[in-house]
Structure formats: structure tokens, C-alpha cells
Amino acid sequence: MMRLLVPAILLALVPLGAAHAQERERINQIVVYGDDPCPPSTGDEIVVCARKSENERFRIPENLRGNPTDPARDSWVNRAERLEYVGRSGIGSCTPTGSGGASGCFNQLMRQAREELAVGDGTNWTQLVEAARQERLGQIDEQAERIEAQIKAEEEAKAPQ
Structure with a gap:
């Protein structure tokens, strides 16, 4: 009975430890150049390079x-789009005037976010952080398997033959 209970308890505690680690983890985003090594993750910190x-x-x-x-860097498409919104008020305009003026604020924020992403350096930090998280979870799984194997070996050594 005890032999079956110990691995079950360990397996039940591993997800709790992983969830607890995810809640308190810190993510350090670093840009490295050339062949410079990426600093290793330590403790509750994930380093993403x-x-x-x-x-x-x-x-x-x-x-x-x-x-x-610089006006020379601005494309004619952007200029035409800005002219489209000159003097606009009312529904969908993100202005304090007119009925429903605030309804266009979300669209304006999304448009600005897309423009910022287009100008960005192309680093997908979300994907890099997720890869580091999966690597860390893999290490937790490996550690749990080692502990379970160690417990099984100890139980087999203690068992009467």
C-alpha cells in the first residue's frame, strides 16, 4: 500500500510546484551579439536571449x-490616411465630441500598435519566452522522473525478497 501511495503523492505535488513556480517567475529579456553566451536561468528567473x-x-x-x-520618410499612403481622419467627429472617431465619439478609441489604439510592430526590430519576445518556459517545464519533469526512480529504487531495496 505504501509503495503505491508515495509515487502518487509525488506526482500530485509536481504540478503544484510547477504552477507555483510559474506564478513567481521573473523573465529577463536580453539581446546578445555574435557568439556571446546567453546567461543561464537561475532560481525563479527565466533568461530569454x-x-x-x-x-x-x-x-x-x-x-x-x-x-x-522627417517628412521625406513618410509615405504617401500614410499622408492620405491621415487626411482621411482630419476633422472627423462622432461615432468611431475617438473624440469627446458627438455621440459615440469614444467608440473609435480601440480602433485607433490597434492601428497605432500595428504601426509600432511594423517598425520594431522583429524580435518575437513572446515566442522566445514561451520556448524558455517549455524548456524549464521539461527540466521540472526530468527532475520529477529522477526523484520517482530514486524512490522506486529505495523501495525495491527495502522490500523483502
Whole structure:
């Protein structure tokens, strides 16, 4: 009876430990260059690295190079889109005037977010964090399997033959 109970208790506690670790984890996002090593994750911290080429090490990030407000950099599509919204009020406009003026604020925020993503450096931090999380969960599973194997070995050694 005891032989069956101990592994069941351990298996029941492993998901609790994993859930507890996920609640308190810290995520450190680092950009490394060339062949520099990514610092290892320690304790309750997950380190996620995005790798850039060596020639980008001391350069200003691409999205900050040049003058972003230079009119020559603005495409005619963006200018035409801004003209479309000049003087707009009422429903769907995100203004305090007119009925339903606030209803367009979400659309405006989404449009700005898409523009910011288009200008970004292309690093998908969400995907990198998820990969690091899965790696960490794999380590927890391996540790649980080692503990379970150790307990089984101890039980077999103690069992009368």
C-alpha cells in the first residue's frame, strides 16, 4: 500500500510546484551579439536571449536610426490616411465630441500598435519566452522522473525478497 501511495503523492505535488513556480517567475529579456553566451536561468528567473549579429553591437537600433519625423520618410499612403481622419467627429472617431465619439478609441489604439510592430526590430519576445518556459517545464519533469526512480529504487531495496 505504501509503495503505491508515495509515487502518487509525488506526482500530485509536481504540478503544484510547477504552477507555483510559474506564478513567481521573473523573465529577463536580453539581446546578445555574435557568439556571446546567453546567461543561464537561475532560481525563479527565466533568461530569454535574442541573438543579433556582431556588427550590430555598438550601433543605434534600426528603429531609432535617422530622423523618424522627417517628412521625406513618410509615405504617401500614410499622408492620405491621415487626411482621411482630419476633422472627423462622432461615432468611431475617438473624440469627446458627438455621440459615440469614444467608440473609435480601440480602433485607433490597434492601428497605432500595428504601426509600432511594423517598425520594431522583429524580435518575437513572446515566442522566445514561451520556448524558455517549455524548456524549464521539461527540466521540472526530468527532475520529477529522477526523484520517482530514486524512490522506486529505495523501495525495491527495502522490500523483502
